[in-house]
Amino acid sequence: MKEIRVQTAIIGAGSAGLxxxxxAKKHGVSAVIIDPDFKLPAIFRSGYLPLDILRAIIxxxxxxxxxxxxxxxxxxxxxxxxxxxxxxxxxxxERRRNCSEKYMKNFSAIAEQDKIYGHASFEDQKHLxxxxxxxxxxxxxFVIATGSRPYIPSCIQPAGSRxxxxxxxxxxxxxxxxxxxxxxxxxxxxxxxxxTRLGVKTVIFGQRHLWHFTDxxxxxxxxxxxxxSVVMFMNSEITEISSDDNGVTIYYLDQxxxxxxxxxxxxxxxxxxxxxxxxxxxxxxxxxxxxxxAIPADPNTRQTKVPHIFAAGSVAAQNxxxxxxxxxxxxxxxxxxxxxxxxxxxxxxxxxxxxxTPNFAIVGKKEEELRRRHDAEPYIIGEASxxxxxxxxxxxxxAGMIHLYFSLRTQKLLGAELxxxxxxxxxxxxxxxxALEKTLPELLGFSFYKPSPLEIVQxxxxxxxxxxxxxxxxxxxxxxxxQQSFYEAEPQNGYQRF
Numbered sequence: 001m002k003e004i005r006v007q008t009a010i011i012g013a014g015s016a017g018l019x020x021x022x023x024a025k026k027h028g029v030s031a032v033i034i035d036p037d038f039k040l041p042a043i044f045r046s047g048y049l050p051l052d053i054l055r056a057i058i059x060x061x062x063x064x065x066x067x068x069x070x071x072x073x074x075x076x077x078x079x080x081x082x083x084x085x086x087x088x089x090x091x092x093x094e095r096r097r098n099c100s101e102k103y104m105k106n107f108s109a110i111a112e113q114d115k116i117y118g119h120a121s122f123e124d125q126k127h128l129x130x131x132x133x134x135x136x137x138x139x140x141x142f143v144i145a146t147g148s149r150p151y152i153p154s155c156i157q158p159a160g161s162r163x164x165x166x167x168x169x170x171x172x173x174x175x176x177x178x179x180x181x182x183x184x185x186x187x188x189x190x191x192x193x194x195x196t197r198l199g200v201k202t203v204i205f206g207q208r209h210l211w212h213f214t215d216x217x218x219x220x221x222x223x224x225x226x227x228x229s230v231v232m233f234m235n236s237e238i239t240e241i242s243s244d245d246n247g248v249t250i251y252y253l254d255q256x257x258x259x260x261x262x263x264x265x266x267x268x269x270x271x272x273x274x275x276x277x278x279x280x281x282x283x284x285x286x287x288x289x290x291x292x293x294a295i296p297a298d299p300n301t302r303q304t305k306v307p308h309i310f311a312a313g314s315v316a317a318q319n320x321x322x323x324x325x326x327x328x329x330x331x332x333x334x335x336x337x338x339x340x341x342x343x344x345x346x347x348x349x350x351x352x353x354x355x356x357t358p359n360f361a362i363v364g365k366k367e368e369e370l371r372r373r374h375d376a377e378p379y380i381i382g383e384a385s386x387x388x389x390x391x392x393x394x395x396x397x398x399a400g401m402i403h404l405y406f407s408l409r410t411q412k413l414l415g416a417e418l419x420x421x422x423x424x425x426x427x428x429x430x431x432x433x434x435a436l437e438k439t440l441p442e443l444l445g446f447s448f449y450k451p452s453p454l455e456i457v458q459x460x461x462x463x464x465x466x467x468x469x470x471x472x473x474x475x476x477x478x479x480x481x482x483q484q485s486f487y488e489a490e491p492q493n494g495y496q497r498f
Contacts, residue, residue, distance in 0.1 A: 002135045004116075006030040008336045009128055009139035011120045011280065014041035015322060016313025017145035018106050019329030020336070021114070024143075027337035032137065034116045034130060038107055042147060042273075042314075043322050044100055046166035051187070051355070053095045054194045057088060088175055088198065096170075122285040125306055141308045141336040144295055145329060146280060148273040148314040156182060158241045159267050162248040166191065169268060175200055176265035180250055183271035184210050184234065185319075186354040191270065192230040193357055203262060204232045205252065211360050212319065212352055214368030215417040217383075221401045222419035225358055228399070241267065275315045285309060292318055300345040302332035310336050319352060350415075351431045358386075358400045359423030364415030364434045370405055378408040380471070382464025384456050386420055391451040397421045404430075404460045408471075411439040422453035429454060440464055 008024045010017050013035035024031040043049060118132030128137040150165040157163065166187060169179075179195060181188045184206030195202045210226070213219035226232060235255035242249050251261045275294045282288070282295065286306050290296045297304050297311040304311050312328035314320040320328075327348065335343045354360040370379045386392050386400035402418035416430050433443065443461045448454050 002133075003138070004032065004135055005138045006032050007139065008032075008141045008143065008333070009034065009120075009137050010143040010145060010333070010336075011035075011128070012145035012147055012313070012315070013038050013107070014145060014147045014313060015043060015325040016147075016315075016329030016332070017143070018110075019326050020143045020145055020310075020312055020333030021110065022106075023330045023333030024337045027334065029337045031337075032114050032116055032139075033110060034118065034120045034128070034137075036117065036119055036132075038115065038117070040100055040104070042167075043325075044096065046150070046170065047187075048322065048355075049099060050092055050096060050166075050170045051190050051194065053092050053099075054088075054198070055355075056095075057091060058194065058197050089170060089172055092170060119279045121279060121281040125285045125309070141339050142285075142310065143302075143329075143332045143336050144277065144280065144282070144304075144309065144311040144315055145313045145332070146275075146277045146315045148320075149276040150269055151272045151274045152269045153182065153271055155238050156241055156267050156269060159243045159248045162243040162266050164266050164268050166268065166270060169266075177201060178247075178264040178266075180205060180248070180262065180264045180267045181270050182238070182267060183269070184232075185270065185272055186211065186356075186360075188270035189226055189230075189354060189356045189360075191268075192232075193226070196230045201264070202230055203264075204230060205236050205238060205250075206232060206234045207237075208235065210234065211354060212362055212366075213360070213417055213419075214362075214366045215403050218367075218401055218403055218417045218419055221399075222360055225399045225419055226356060229357060272318075273314060277315055294318065300347050301335055301343045302328055303335065303343065308336075308339055321352070324348065349431055349435050351427060353424045353427055355424065358397075358419055358421045359427075360419050361423045361427035362415070362417050363427050363430045364413070365405065366415060367403065367405060367417055370414065377414075379405050379414060380408055380464060380467050381405060382460040382462075382467070384459035384463055386456055388459050389451075389453070389455040391453050391455055392421075394451050395421075400456075402426070402456050402460050404457070404464060406440050406464050406468075411441065411468075413438055413440070413443065420453070420456060426453060426457060429457065440468065 007029035008031040010020050010031060010033040013033050017033060021031055021033045116130055116133060116135060118130040120128045120130050123129050126138060175198060178201035181192050181204045188204055192202050192204045210219050210223045213222060223234060233254055237253045238250060239253060240251040247263055247265050248267050249261060249263045250267060253259055287295060287304055287309065295304060295311040295316045297316045302310045302312050310332040312332035313325040331346050350364060352362045382404040384402050387398035392398050400420040402416060402420055404416045405414045407414055413434050418426065420426055440461065444465055448458045
């Protein structure tokens with residue numbers, strides 16, 4: 001058996017793993033990166049990239065494909081002119097190859113002697129075995145970045161080859177004529193809207209809450225918005241599935257307990273992803289998964305309970321967007337190279353976005369988290385409906401709502417949940433505001449140009465201000481600072497006061 005000794009061994013060559021390798025080498029340590037095939041990560045094969053390409057194709061064809069008076073039904077859109085199903089996925093794959101070329105350069109930047117092809121497994125806390133190549137690696141530190149894989153519910157297994165994942169869908173020769181999507185997360189909702197707009201007969205089966213929302217009112221608004229563009233059966237239960245050479249038949253109970261069935265070409269599993277490290281034998285290194293099946297790691301350092309082992313990306317956290325994977329990978333690689341020296345901390349502000357129409361976003365603390373901690377940290381909600389804004393009137397987009405959560409004691413913005421057109425941009429602004437610890441008085445004084453989608457933030461801030469005023473008037477709270485209320489204070493920087 002060939003013996004290799006390095007400072008840092010990185011397991012997995014996805015987005016997080018490559019970033020960890022890059023950071024470790026920047027710090028001048030010896031490192032190897034281990035992966036079975038060094039192929040494109042999931043985000044390129046089944047994640048945001050192919051979905052964005054499909055959205056671009058729709059926009060390019062909007063003049064001929066989309067019509068204002070075209071009804072949405074369970075059977076897709078009734079176009080008089082349709083895109084050719086036989087060319088859409090071919091176009092997608094060609095564009096994906098072009099977009100991926102730049103990313104593939106990251107692989108060529110890895111020194112050949114640092115690449116090890118195969119499946120790694122822990123022998124103990126200091127050694128890795130790569131049976132495929134007969135290599136045994138001794139390292140001072142390790143970074144686990146093995147990523148995740150699609151969750152395939154057992155209920156759809158009777159569909160056989162008619163049960164597919166997103167990656168399978170994008171590799172088909174042509175778009176199917178009909179499809180059922182199981183799940184109500186970002187991928188399911190985005191793909192459901194896209195396929196419906198492309199004329200595919202699409203239906204989504206979801207359970208419990210929509211997406212990751214914890215604010216009931218925002219969730220209800222979001223469900224109504226999505227329901228206008230794709231058929232959904234929320235709180236439904238699939239009771240039986242059968243398949244043949246021509247398609248799959250799905251029997252289900254809807255939210256009212258009524259039985260029904262539909263027949264589609266395929267059923268697609270989009271109910272989330274699960275961390276993938278079963279072949280790693282982390283138990284030999286003293287690491288066990290948490291209740292979600294992920295490897296527990298300090299969110300600010302990526303250090304696991306075994307001090308010299310770090311974990312990054314979707315193997316260590318649920319719902320990990322690309323930017324989070326890259327940040328985690330850089331943090332893990334940097335700290336693995338510095339260990340046992342002082343570790344650098346890099347806090348992550350929670351920011352989750354779904355590019356549905358309208359966009360969904362959760363920034364900072366969720367409403368559910370604030371409800372649990374209400375006694376320790378009371379909060380107030382600032383609410384605004386998108387139809388109240390001038391921008392909505394001009395662009396004829398009235399659907400959507402935002403909730404901002406402010407601390408009653410400090411007046412700081414704590415978080416937000418929203419379903420809004422241009423919601424991704426609004427969420428990014430709110431993330432900066434939370435990171436900079438902006439307060440309600442400061443946001444009241446902020447100048448928003450009009451017309452702008454960000455007007456909705458100003459409206460929600462004003463609503464929160466009114467609620468604060470009502471509470472203070474009723475003497476239910478004592479605002480900090482001087483006796484003069486913040487909304488009665490003199491204007492600053494030339495802004496008009498409230």
